[in-house]
Every structure is written in C-alpha cells, then in structure tokens.
Amino acid sequence: MRELCRLADEGEKTTTSSQELGKRLGISSAQIRKDLSRFGEFGKQGTGYHINYLINQLRQILHLTEEWPVVLIGAGYLGHALAHYHGFQHRGFRVVRVFDNDPVHIGKIMNGVKVQDVKELYKSVLADQIKIAILTVPTEAAQEITDILVEAGVTSILTYAPIQLKAPSFVNISYSDPVIQLQQMAYYLRPQSEQS
Amino acid sequence: MRELCRLADEGEKTTTSSQELGKRLGISSAQIRKDLSRFGEFGKQGTGYHINYLINQLRQILHLTEEWPVVLIGAGYLGHALAHYHGFQHRGFRVVRVFDNDPVHIGKIMNGVKVQDVKELYKSVLADQIKIAILTVPTEAAQEITDILVEAGVTSILTYAPIQLKAPSFVNISYSDPVIQLQQMAYYLRPQSEQS
Numbered sequence: 001m002r003e004l005c006r007l008a009d010e011g012e013k014t015t016t017s018s019q020e021l022g023k024r025l026g027i028s029s030a031q032i033r034k035d036l037s038r039f040g041e042f043g044k045q046g047t048g049y050h051i052n053y054l055i056n057q058l059r060q061i062l063h064l065t066e067e068w069p070v071v072l073i074g075a076g077y078l079g080h081a082l083a084h085y086h087g088f089q090h091r092g093f094r095v096v097r098v099f100d101n102d103p104v105h106i107g108k109i110m111n112g113v114k115v116q117d118v119k120e121l122y123k124s125v126l127a128d129q130i131k132i133a134i135l136t137v138p139t140e141a142a143q144e145i146t147d148i149l150v151e152a153g154v155t156s157i158l159t160y161a162p163i164q165l166k167a168p169s170f171v172n173i174s175y176s177d178p179v180i181q182l183q184q185m186a187y188y189l190r191p192q193s194e195q196s
Numbered sequence: 197m198r199e200l201c202r203l204a205d206e207g208e209k210t211t212t213s214s215q216e217l218g219k220r221l222g223i224s225s226a227q228i229r230k231d232l233s234r235f236g237e238f239g240k241q242g243t244g245y246h247i248n249y250l251i252n253q254l255r256q257i258l259h260l261t262e263e264w265p266v267v268l269i270g271a272g273y274l275g276h277a278l279a280h281y282h283g284f285q286h287r288g289f290r291v292v293r294v295f296d297n298d299p300v301h302i303g304k305i306m307n308g309v310k311v312q313d314v315k316e317l318y319k320s321v322l323a324d325q326i327k328i329a330i331l332t333v334p335t336e337a338a339q340e341i342t343d344i345l346v347e348a349g350v351t352s353i354l355t356y357a358p359i360q361l362k363a364p365s366f367v368n369i370s371y372s373d374p375v376i377q378l379q380q381m382a383y384y385l386r387p388q389s390e391q392s
Binding site: 024077082087088092093131132134155158162174176178179 | 264266272273274276277278280281282283284287288289327328330332335351352354358360368370372373374375377378379380381382384385
C-alpha cells in the first residue's frame with residue numbers, strides 16, 4: 001500500500017506489475033499476485049495493475065476510505081512531532097484530540113488541536129466514539145492510560161512507550177520501538193569474517 | 197529478544213518455554229524452536245530456556261554485546277524525543293552525535309550531546325566510523341542526507357521521513373511510519389457485519 005502510494009506520488013507511470021511491487025517490497029511477485037487475488041481480480045496478465053485503481057480498491061478493503069479520528073495522549077516532544085506529522089494527510093487518519101497531564105502543555109494548540117487535561121480523556125473518547133489511540137506517554141503512565149482507553153472503547157493502540165501493555169484480546173496493540181528496528185539491522189553489521 | 201528482556205524485567209521466573217515465547221509473539225512454538233536451533237542448543241526438553249542465558253547468547257549472535265554508536269540527524273521535536281529515549285539504555289545503542297542545519301538547534305545540548313552543524317556530518321561520521329544513523333529530517337532533506345551518510349560509510353539507516361530512500365544494496369534501510377502501523381490495525385476496525 002505504501003509502495004503503491006509512492007508509485008502514484010512519483011507519477012512516472014500509471015500501471016505497475018507484480019514483479020515491480022515485489023522487487024520494491026522484497027517479496028516474490030508470486031506472493032504479490034497471491035495476496036492480491038485473495039481480494040479479487042485487479043490486474044491483467046501482460047498489462048499489470050493500474051496504480052490508482054488498485055490504491056482505491058485496497059483502501060476500501062482496508063477500510064481506509066473514511067478518515068479515522070485518532071486520539072493522541074502525551075504532548076511532549078514525540079507527541080508534538082506526531083501531531084504535526086505530514087504523513088497522516090490523505091492516508092486515512094487525523095489526530096482530532098490531544099491530551100496531557102502537564103499544565104505546561106494543557107491549552108497549547110498543536111496543529112489546530114487544543115491540548116486537553118488527561119482527566120477528560122475517558123469522557124471525550126467515549127463521546128466521540130474514537131477507536132484509535134497513539135500513546136506517547138512516559139513508560140510508567142502507559143498502562144494506566146491504556147486501561148482508560150480500553151474502558152472508553154478504543155480497540156487499536158499504537159504505543160511508543162518501551163513497555164508491554166496488557167489489554168483484552170480484542171484490542172490491537174502495535175509497538176513502535178526504534179531499538180527493535182536497529183537491532184534487526186545490527187545483525188548485518190557483524191564483521192565480514194563472521195558472516196555465513 | 198524484546199519479549200525475553202520483558203520476561204527478565206518482569207522477574208517472575210528464570211526459565212521460559214517455546215510455548216510461552218510463541219504465545220507472547222503470536223507465532224508457533226515449533227517456529228520458535230526451529231529459529232533458535234539454527235543458532236545452537238539453548239534449551240532442554242521439559243526444562244525450557246534459561247531467560248538470562250538465552251538473552252546473552254542472542255546478544256552475541258545479534259552482535260549486541262558491544263554498544264553501537266549512532267548518529268542522529270534532525271534535532272527537531274522527534275529528534276529531541278529520540279535523543280532522550282530511555283529505551284536505548286542497556287540495549288546496545290547510544291546516540292553519540294546529533295546534527296541539524298538550523299542555527300536555532302545547533303549548539304544545543306541533547307542528553308549530553310552537542311548539536312553540530314550538518315555541514316560537519318560527513319567528516320565526523322567518517323572519522324568516528326559510525327555505521328548506524330537515525331534520520332528525523334524533513335522529507336525533502338532525507339535523500340540528500342542519506343547520500344552523505346552512505347558516502348561516509350553508514351550502512352544502517354532508520355528513517356522517520358515518509359519517503360522511500362535510494363541507496364546501494366549493501367545499505368539497510370528501516371522505515372518507521374506510524375501510518376503503516378495504524379493501517380494494519382484499521383483493517384480490524386471494519387464493522388462486525390463485514391468481517392469474514
């Protein structure tokens with residue numbers, strides 16, 4: 001999906017092939033065709049996929065045609081960066097509420113959204129029926145905030161705190177941890193002599 | 197690895213099983229045993245794996261026994277958050293240099309490191325033989341900085357800019373994009389009636 005949007009943004013062509021997508025994604029073209037065929041008939045043999053058509057079809061399948069409201073908890077440096085993240089635009093998500101417990105941050109305007117007191121978190125999320133949250137709070141606050149969010153009806157949480165969160169099984173939790181990504185790359189940093 | 201460190205931090209037990217690890221990671225216990233057996237004999241049937249022993253062995257295998265110096269480019273909100281990220285501690289990485297092109301940021305101290313002018317990037321990275329970089333620069337600057345980093349010997353780049361970077365095949369690039377993670381979760385947000 002990201003690669004398709006990049007192809008569309010690059011604007012050099014209107015169609016792509018499973019070979020090209022596979023190469024960009026580091027997986028086989030057969031896998032691409034297999035994955036896409038699960039959802040329907042999108043491409044023609046010899047012609048490939050129309051990029052914009054495929055994007056729109058996948059948006060519908062992935063339920064990204066509407067814009068999902070997102071609540072952001074934690075208005076520190078990372079929260080500020082995320083509230084202003086350009087990548088959300090036209091990609092299905094919008095930060096509609098921001099919360100913090102620090103009087104220094106409460107009342108600030110972040111990308112058009114006023115930072116609210118975290119005491120209002122439960123009431124606001126419930127009233128707005130927000131299902132998606134981004135957590136940029138300190139590690140020690142992450143579980144408490146998660147409990148409030150789940151209670152208020154949130155079922156998808158993206159967290160930047162380096163701690164495993166406990167939540168019911170119907171809640172999806174996604175961890176963003178730079179160290180995990182660095183560790184995966186560090187494997188390749190072994191001296192040449194050690195590599196098999 | 198992350199799950200193992202969590203288990204160790206939780207401190208409730210000293211051993212774990214492929215079943216427990218698999219459950220925590222959402223993969224089969226057979227896969228865990230297969231993956232670990234590629235690197236050697238770590239566990240005993242019926243006893244399981246000694247958590248701390250397994251962590252130390254994996255650290256050596258993944259080349260995480262030493263602390264890797266990391267260069268951070270971009271001293272804005274996200275860069276500031278990463279420079280102060282507690283998760284790096286004791287996990288094999290340390291931000292040793294920070295660069296920016298904005299006079300507002302240059303000279304600031306971030307977690308003990310002075311922000312340098314990006315004009316010094318090439319010379320510093322080359323001299324320090326830094327192999328790992330984290331990019332938190334604006335989208336339009338990301339490719340130019342990548343070119344400089346690769347020229348200076350960096351072979352692992354973790355980037356937060358929502359743009360695909362071009363680099364030689366021996367360079368590992370890892371993308372951190374909150375939208376991709378949100379999209380994956382949004383799939384599960386479809387109304388119950390639509391779910392198969």
